[in-house]
Ligand SMILES: Nc1ncnc2c1ncn2[C@@H]1O[C@H](COP(=O)(O)OP(=O)(O)O)[C@@H](O)[C@H]1O
C-alpha cells in the first residue's frame with residue numbers, strides 16, 4: 001500500500017485573535033488518494049479554507065497531524081516546505097489571482113520559473129492548449145472573461161505537474177457555463193494526470209464532479225458521501 005497523497009489525522013486549528021480563541025477545525029481526519037476528487041461542503045465559516053491551508057502546507061495544525069506523501073508538514077523545514085509548495089501542490093482560488101502585469105503565458109510560466117526550470121514556455125503553452133486558450137498567450141489578464149481567467153489559473157496550477165490540486169471555491173465567481181468548463185478541467189486533472197484534488201465549494205454542480213463529498217459544520221466533519 002502506498003501512502004495517501006494527503007492525510008489529515010485528527011487535525012485541529014485554533015486561531016487566536018484579539019484575545020479570543022476560534023476553533024476553526026476540531027479534529028478532522030481525511031485522506032486523499034491520487035486521481036480522486038474530494039469536495040468540502042458547508043456554510044461560510046465552517047472551516048473549509050482553514051482545512052485547505054493545512055492541506056497545502058500554507059498553515060499548520062494546532063494539534064493532530066497533516067501528512068503529504070507520508071511526511072508530516074510539522075516536521076518539514078523551510079526549504080522542504082518551499083519545495084513542496086512549488087513542486088507538489090497547485091492552487092486555484094475564487095478570484096483567480098492572476099498577476100495583472102504579466103501576460104497569460106507569463107502567468108502560467110511563473111511556477112516553473114520559481115522552481116528554477118528553464119525552457120518554461122513550451123510546458124506553459126502545452127497547458128494553455130489543454131485549457132483551450134493557447135491563442136490568448138500574449139493577452140493580459142484584464143482582456144479575458146472570468147471563465148477564461150480561471151482556465152488560465154488552472155493551467156498555472158498544473159503546469160509544474162503537482163500531485164495535489166487545492167481549489168477554494170473555484171466556480172464561486174463564475175456563471176454556470178464557465179463554471180462547467182472549469183469543473184470539467186478539474187475532473188480531467190484527476191482522471192488524466194492523476195492529481196489528487198481537494199475542492200471547497202458551495203455549488204451543487206461542483207460537488208457533483210467529486211468522488212467524495214465531505215460536509216463540515218463548525219470545524220467538524222458531519223457526514224461523508226461517496227459516489
Ligand atoms: N486568520 C484568522 N484569524 C482568526 N480567525 C479566523 C482566521 N481565519 C479564519 N478564521 C475563523 O475560522 C473559522 C473558519 O473560517 P474559514 O476556514 O475561512 O471557513 P470557510 O472557508 O468555510 O468560510 C471562521 O470562524 C473564521 O472567522
Ligand SMILES: [Mg+2]
Pocket residue numbers: 048049050168200
Ligand atoms: Mg473559505
